[in-house]
Amino acid sequence: MTPQDITKLIVRVSIKDRAAFDLLYRQTNAKLFGVCLRVLNDRAEAEEALQEVFVKIWTKADRFAVSELSPISWLVAIARNHAIDRIRVRRKPAVDIDTALDVADPAPGPEAMAVAGGEAGEINRCLEELEADRSAAVRGAYLKGESYAELAERHGVPLNTMRTWLRRSLMKLRECLEQ
Amino acid sequence: MSAVDENGPEHGGDDIVAAEYVLGVLPAEERQAVARRVESEPGFARLVERWEADLSPLAAGYAEVQAPAAVKDKLDRLLFSGAGDTSAANSVSTGGILSSLAFWRGLSLAALAALALFVALPFVNPPADEPQMRLVASLAPQESDVHYFVVYDARTRDVGLSHVTGERAAGRDFELWVIDGQQAPVSLGIIPAGTNVHLAVDDATRGKIESGAVFAISLEPAGGSPTGQPTGPVVAAGDLKTI
Incomplete structure (x- = not known):
């Protein structure tokens, strides 16, 4: 299914076309479930989150019209934001981080191109310009939805230091992306 | 650490706040504050969207995992139960609602029967230490084409309404009511015009909502019911389900 096909489905969902919604679900649930699982690291919670994500997609599909994101990026953004919202208000993190789920991170492959519409190289090139531990922090935060507190603990630095690090890294990324 | 003094230009200003939001690293309260800015400040929302686009190739790192079929089944019940979920009628205890609604002018028996269909599924009380509870209801048409989707967020005490179909007549307003068992309906106010309103x-x-009350929308004179109780027909109704 091409990005154009997914765009058409989202537009049809925005006018409450249930058949389009069913098809959109079939085509995208695996990717969005992958997002929820990775961030929440708990299967039951990820299933709940996925439901909520598709409720949002059903009710907010009209907003896609004013977004400049590619359709998959728009859907992933909804899923990521929702999963991160959930994990931020969750009281304690899942105990067995990274062992609860046997889900490997695939290496960025051809799909990266599809997701980014041809600009996949930019962010990866710019991340490579950062020091290794800083770019790892950015990638980890993005994929796992780690908070400043969790990053600080994992990297063994105070919270404020972590925040300063990451902010500097983000500013460098912005400079690099604008070149 | 305060968001205010940390966000000056020397720290990258709004663009870096937008990046932190997209990355997801902010603690819950700050994250919610930034989310509100995304909703209310178009310029800031553009910064957020640019970061979403710039970082989106990283999403290739997410493995695809097919969700269990039960998820879609539940989703369909949640979103589309208004379209004839007859199994719900069996688990219903509607006496209280029926009697408290009986005086609603213009509410036909057929509409009441339809309303009863929505009083479904035993309400599951989440543990008291989970203030992040969210509830949804599909307020399905009752002899009308008025359909709203409701999301109640216990944490922010906010009722969000997404307009699906149905327009209010000229000079009339939609009013949202919470009905808790036999008690008189309580107004949450006039539903503002718009696709997504709060x-x-x-x-x-709040207590009523969280203990499993029913939502209903009535058609009222402009400005809302003059009596404090519903005076016009119920045009949409539905019960809450946890999500």
């Missing part, structure tokens, strides 16, 4: 919830109403 209503605040006070403490008393």
Whole structure:
């Protein structure tokens, strides 16, 4: 299914076309479930989150019209934001981080191109310009939805230091992306 | 660490706040504050969207995992139960609602029967230490084409309404009610025009909502019911389900 096909489905969902919604679900649930699982690291919670994500997609599909994101990026953004919202208000993190789920991170492959519409190289090139531990922090935060507190603990630095690090890294990324 | 003094230009200003939001690293309260800015400040929302686009190739790192079929089944019940979920009628205890609604002018028996279909599924009380509870209801048409989707967020005490179909007649307003068993309906106010709108919830109403009350929308004179109780026909109704 091409990005154009997914765009058409989202537009049809925005006018409450249930058949389009069913098809959109079939085509995208695996990717969005992958997002929820990775961030929440708990299967039951990820299933709940996925439901909520598709409720949002059903009710907010009209907003896609004013977004400049590619359709998959728009859907992933909804899923990521929702999963991160959930994990931020969750009281304690899942105990067995990274062992609860046997889900490997695939290496960025051809799909990266599809997701980014041809600009996949930019962010990866710019991340490579950062020091290794800083770019790892950015990638980890993005994929796992780690908070400043969790990053600080994992990297063994105070919270404020972590925040300063990451902010500097983000500013460098912005400079690099604008070149 | 305060968001205010940390966000000056020397720290990258709004663009870096947008990046932190997209990355997801902010603690819950700050994240919610930034999310509100995304909703209310178009310029800031553009910064957020640019970061979403710039970082989106990283999403290739997410493995695809097919969700279990039960998820879609539940989703369909949640979103589309208004379209004839007859199994719900069996688990219903509607006496209280029926009697408290009986005086609603213009509410036909057929509409009441339809309303009864929505009083479904035993309400599951989440543990008291989970203030992040969210509830949804599909307020399905009752002899009308008015359909709203409601999301109640216990944490922010906010009722969000997404307009699906149905327009209010000229000079009339839609009013949202919370009905808790046999008690008189409590108004949450006039539903503002718009696709996605929000209503605040006070403490008393909050308790009703969280203990499993039913939502209904009535058609009222402009400005809302003059009596404090519904005076016009119920055009949409539905019960809450946890999500």
